[in-house]
Amino acid sequence: MMNEGVRNIKLTVAYDGTNYSGWQRQAEDTTLQAVIEEKIGTMVAEPVKLIASGRTDAGVHALGQVCHFQTHSQIGTEELKKGLNSMLPDDILIMRAESVPLEFHARYDARKKTYEYRILNRAEPDIFNRNFLWHIHYPLDTDGMSQCLALLEGTHDFSSFRSQGSGNLDPVRTVYRARIQGPRDGRLCIIMEANGFLRHMVRNIVGTLVEVGRGKRDVDEFRAILEAGDRGMAGMKAPPQGLFLVRVEY
Amino acid sequence: MMNEGVRNIKLTVAYDGTNYSGWQRQAEDTTLQAVIEEKIGTMVAEPVKLIASGRTDAGVHALGQVCHFQTHSQIGTEELKKGLNSMLPDDILIMRAESVPLEFHARYDARKKTYEYRILNRAEPDIFNRNFLWHIHYPLDTDGMSQCLALLEGTHDFSSFRSQGSGNLDPVRTVYRARIQGPRDGRLCIIMEANGFLRHMVRNIVGTLVEVGRGKRDVDEFRAILEAGDRGMAGMKAPPQGLFLVRVEY
Numbered sequence: 001m002m003n004e005g006v007r008n009i010k011l012t013v014a015y016d017g018t019n020y021s022g023w024q025r026q027a028e029d030t031t032l033q034a035v036i037e038e039k040i041g042t043m044v045a046e047p048v049k050l051i052a053s054g055r056t057d058a059g060v061h062a063l064g065q066v067c068h069f070q071t072h073s074q075i076g077t078e079e080l081k082k083g084l085n086s087m088l089p090d091d092i093l094i095m096r097a098e099s100v101p102l103e104f105h106a107r108y109d110a111r112k113k114t115y116e117y118r119i120l121n122r123a124e125p126d127i128f129n130r131n132f133l134w135h136i137h138y139p140l141d142t143d144g145m146s147q148c149l150a151l152l153e154g155t156h157d158f159s160s161f162r163s164q165g166s167g168n169l170d171p172v173r174t175v176y177r178a179r180i181q182g183p184r185d186g187r188l189c190i191i192m193e194a195n196g197f198l199r200h201m202v203r204n205i206v207g208t209l210v211e212v213g214r215g216k217r218d219v220d221e222f223r224a225i226l227e228a229g230d231r232g233m234a235g236m237k238a239p240p241q242g243l244f245l246v247r248v249e250y
Numbered sequence: 251m252m253n254e255g256v257r258n259i260k261l262t263v264a265y266d267g268t269n270y271s272g273w274q275r276q277a278e279d280t281t282l283q284a285v286i287e288e289k290i291g292t293m294v295a296e297p298v299k300l301i302a303s304g305r306t307d308a309g310v311h312a313l314g315q316v317c318h319f320q321t322h323s324q325i326g327t328e329e330l331k332k333g334l335n336s337m338l339p340d341d342i343l344i345m346r347a348e349s350v351p352l353e354f355h356a357r358y359d360a361r362k363k364t365y366e367y368r369i370l371n372r373a374e375p376d377i378f379n380r381n382f383l384w385h386i387h388y389p390l391d392t393d394g395m396s397q398c399l400a401l402l403e404g405t406h407d408f409s410s411f412r413s414q415g416s417g418n419l420d421p422v423r424t425v426y427r428a429r430i431q432g433p434r435d436g437r438l439c440i441i442m443e444a445n446g447f448l449r450h451m452v453r454n455i456v457g458t459l460v461e462v463g464r465g466k467r468d469v470d471e472f473r474a475i476l477e478a479g480d481r482g483m484a485g486m487k488a489p490p491q492g493l494f495l496v497r498v499e500y
Contacts, residue, residue: 014377015377016377016378016380061378090375090377090380091377091380092377093374093375093377095374124343124345125340125343127264127265127266127340127341127342127343128266128311128382130266130340130341132378
């Protein structure tokens with residue numbers, strides 16, 4: 001693509017990930033990237049490549065995913081937003097469209113990301129929110145979970161909570177905030193803010209936290225797992241449907 | 251079925267109606283009655299006929315539908331509830347199972363029903379609740395809607411709000427309560443309690459109310475529609491996904 005007349009457009013997008021095989025384009029499956037790229041292509045009358053702050057897995061949701069694409073089109077951002085929202089399926093919403101400098105990159109420039117993980121901790125399920133939370137019917141000790149979360153704050157090697165297939169990226173991340181809210185009406189919300197997250201990091205942390213919450217592990221074991229840098233020690237991976245990418249800051 | 255050893259079981263059921271062609275069994279489509287009847291049949295090892303307090307339409311939900319069936323099985327009600335919940339899809343939940351006198355009839359004995367209709371009244375949709383509300387992006391005057399609802403309380407001929415195909419039942423019903431709650435964060439909830447409802451009555455009332463809310467009709471017109479007993483005068487039928495059967499009292 002020649003640079004002449006090229007614009008860079010930043011989109012902030014919410015989606016219900018239930019019916020998608022994750023963000024990243026794949027040959028066979030329906031992905032968020034493929035669906036949104038196609039509608040943008042129609043609006044700007046040329047193929048585009050949509051780059052997100054990071055991929056989300058199948059079944060994971062976003063309240064504020066950020067992505068960008070370059071285009072020769074001179075379409076107004078408000079018109080683009082309205083047009084996309086009229087064409088996209090009703091489980092995807094373009095919240096904002098902005099013109100940004102050509103240098104802006106949704107992935108490389110992300111400074112801080114916030115994730116939320118929602119748990120329903122009571123006997124009865126919530127059938128209307130079944131795609132938006134992890135239902136755990138046994139009692140959880142939130143004090144222990146809260147102490148574990150406090151251990152995560154700061155700069156650490158998070159290899160223990162990284163899934164395989166992540167390549168050989170630097171496993172050190174800085175967590176600015178790791179808290180649990182609730183229980184309120186049986187609802188718990190785990191909030192994590194960091195300068196970046198490794199593959200499945202939030203889900204691996206939440207799965208291990210829940211083992212602490214039900215008394216299978218204690219806070220000292222959680223600390224040992226974090227310090228060991230060994231994925232084999234940590235607990236199960238929490239299911240995808242409780243996870244929301246809340247926002248990305250630049 | 252011989253009466254010897256026959257029991258009558260009352261079930262209170264919640265369901266997300268999104269993926270069903272309504273309550274009532276039909277030859278081709280997936281209905282709530284058919285799915286639940288089949289699982290009960292497995293649990294009690296004989297075919298059963300499940301009778302609800304009333305049918306709900308495709309896309310309509312229930313927080314507390316009530317139904318009953320007769321069986322020779324001596325299965326405990328708690329075991330029945332747990333077994334059904336383990337077999338039923340995760341958009342249906344048996345909340346209670348009770349042994350009741352043989353005379354109990356879920357439809358004929360219902361004394362009072364409560365419905366809720368949920369509206370989201372703001373510019374932006376809520377993609378995570380899109381199957382559980384009617385999104386109206388133009389402003390609504392809730393004072394006018396509230397005055398109309400007050401007119402409905404009491405005993406009236408509700409023919410104006412009855413859809414065709416209801417047979418020639420008595421169109422007189424007594425509405426004990428008709429109120430609007432909100433707006434709170436753009437959310438409105440219309441609550442109606444009555445001794446019974448005609449076909450599509452809540453959806454036809456809500457559709458006409460919304461026309462008052464947006465200024466297309468006024469309160470006097472609404473009163474005239476109610477008094478006319480003529481379906482042709484009323485407004486559009488509200489879409490199904492905002493409607494919840496909240497509870498049935500006996």
